[in-house]
Amino acid sequence: MASTESPWKAARDGPSRQLLWELSRLVVSQQEDLYERLDRDSREREANHKSALAEAIARHEQVRKNAEAERDRLEKQIQQERERRETEARREEERQRRITAEEDRRIAAERAEIAARAERAATEERNAENARQEAEKQRRAVEAAKVKKAQEADAQKMAEKERKEREEAAAAAVSRPSITAQMLPAQSKPQQSQTDPTQHTSQARREAEHRRYLEIHSKLKELRVFMDQQVTQNPKLKLRMGDMRRKVRKSVGQIIEGKGKNETPQRAILMTLKEAKNDFPQPTVGLAAFIARPVPDAQVPALLVYLLNQFAKAVVSQFINEAAVAPKIADPVGTIASSIFAKDDFRTQGVSLIDILIAKFHVVCPPLFGIYGDEKTTEGRTRLGWQREEGGGPWISERSHQDRMSGLGAGYAALSLRSFEKSTMSNPYPPYHYWQTLSMILNVPAGQVTDTHLYLLRALLMNSEARLMEFFGDAAKKLLRIAMEDYPQRAAKGSVAAVVLQTLGATMKRDKKLYL
Numbered sequence: 001m002a003s004t005e006s007p008w009k010a011a012r013d014g015p016s017r018q019l020l021w022e023l024s025r026l027v028v029s030q031q032e033d034l035y036e037r038l039d040r041d042s043r044e045r046e047a048n049h050k051s052a053l054a055e056a057i058a059r060h061e062q063v064r065k066n067a068e069a070e071r072d073r074l075e076k077q078i079q080q081e082r083e084r085r086e087t088e089a090r091r092e093e094e095r096q097r098r099i100t101a102e103e104d105r106r107i108a109a110e111r112a113e114i115a116a117r118a119e120r121a122a123t124e125e126r127n128a129e130n131a132r133q134e135a136e137k138q139r140r141a142v143e144a145a146k147v148k149k150a151q152e153a154d155a156q157k158m159a160e161k162e163r164k165e166r167e168e169a170a171a172a173a174v175s176r177p178s179i180t181a182q183m184l185p186a187q188s189k190p191q192q193s194q195t196d197p198t199q200h201t202s203q204a205r206r207e208a209e210h211r212r213y214l215e216i217h218s219k220l221k222e223l224r225v226f227m228d229q230q231v232t233q234n235p236k237l238k239l240r241m242g243d244m245r246r247k248v249r250k251s252v253g254q255i256i257e258g259k260g261k262n263e264t265p266q267r268a269i270l271m272t273l274k275e276a277k278n279d280f281p282q283p284t285v286g287l288a289a290f291i292a293r294p295v296p297d298a299q300v301p302a303l304l305v306y307l308l309n310q311f312a313k314a315v316v317s318q319f320i321n322e323a324a325v326a327p328k329i330a331d332p333v334g335t336i337a338s339s340i341f342a343k344d345d346f347r348t349q350g351v352s353l354i355d356i357l358i359a360k361f362h363v364v365c366p367p368l369f370g371i372y373g374d375e376k377t378t379e380g381r382t383r384l385g386w387q388r389e390e391g392g393g394p395w396i397s398e399r400s401h402q403d404r405m406s407g408l409g410a411g412y413a414a415l416s417l418r419s420f421e422k423s424t425m426s427n428p429y430p431p432y433h434y435w436q437t438l439s440m441i442l443n444v445p446a447g448q449v450t451d452t453h454l455y456l457l458r459a460l461l462m463n464s465e466a467r468l469m470e471f472f473g474d475a476a477k478k479l480l481r482i483a484m485e486d487y488p489q490r491a492a493k494g495s496v497a498a499v500v501l502q503t504l505g506a507t508m509k510r511d512k513k514l515y516l
Helices: 014-175 203-233 235-253 263-279 302-323 327-342 355-364 378-383 398-416 432-442 451-461 465-472 474-490 496-512
Strands: 284-286 299-301
Touching (some): 014 235, 235 263, 284 302, 299 302, 302 355, 302 398, 327 398, 355 398, 398 451, 432 465, 451 496, 474 496
16 A cells, blocks of 8 residues: 655655655645635635626516516506496496386386277277177168068069969950960070089180189288288287288298198198187178188188288299299198198188189289280280289299299199098189199180290199099090190290190100000
8 A cells, every 4th residue: 555645754865855845845835826716716706606696686676576566556457447347337237227127117108008008999899899780780670671671562562463463364264265385485495504613614704703813812912901000009919910920921931842741830820820810800801802702791800811811922932932943842832721721710601711822823823714815915924924023124034934834833733633532621622623724724725825834734734643643534644645745736836845845745654654
């Protein structure tokens, strides 16, 4: 193990030892200088670090103080804003309470006023009804007295006439004992039997019937004005009539193709119409104004007729807008329409109000009822059901007219080809009307057949051949042959509508094996 003593201590001679000692002192001195310098540098760096740290601490402290001051300022500002908002909220809440209280008072006052007006109106209505009934009673009594008086006068006249005849006969018997058979007056010819429903009527009768349905349509317009006036006088009616009208039209618009898919809209329509009949029996209108044929003098609730008119209008709109694009949608719409007008709830003395719907067909599609005209003239186009653009502008395009006729034809077939064999209700528009329509179209005079008739005929026959055969048997097959093979040859040369109708016949032969 090496010695740890200094080298100069181990030296044997003195000078060497002295030299070594001096050298060692020199090294020690240099080390001490180095250490002193290092200590000095260390102290200076420490002082600099402490100074920088103190300065950083001072800056941090300043930043902290500034942050705290800013925080205090923001908290104060937030507190002030919160207090301001709470104050405004209290003011707004108070204002809303005042408004609500005023609104409640106003509504209560209005309700009281409405109730008072309704009570006054009900009282006036009862008084008016009592007065009307009394006046009606007196009128009937007067009429009964007049009838009785007239009957007594007629009986007296007949008795006087018979007495004179007996006297004349007695006198004649004295002068002429016998009267020969040749001297008897000639028997009048028996009256002709009534026209069968399936036979077409004369053109004059068709025109008269068409005018009658146009009169019904005008009466329906007058009814709409009348109901608008009633709304201003009857608060209860005002609250419900608009909603009922919208509900009926909306429900018709919800009818879709598919068995069992239309129970909801049909139920909504029925409930609305029953509400109109049961809850609004007054005012009333005369039944005869809305029926084409003579009917008993009876009154019917005006709101019921008004809503049936809205229902019919929506049905025709569905035929025009939907059935033209998808003809099969016409079937559920026609089924529901026929069912509604067949209901006993909406009949008066057994008379259905379906003439309201038929009147609309007369307006939009006269050719269904034997009306024809020249498509090149304004009058002719009107008679053929052409429509003008909005505001009485130019005529609609031929394609639009074709679509309208197609939709209306499909709708009319769906309405009139309904079977009620399994129903307790009676058919409001029996199938003979459909046959009659086909007969009138097929018997349009030569030279008067137009594309309107051809497109309409195609729509009437498309998807209807099975029911046509069901109702009319072999006669239907003959009619189909005439309609789709013979009739198109009467059209103008080059008529596209004629080709389309012939194509329908070929399609029936190919797809449904219906050989005509």
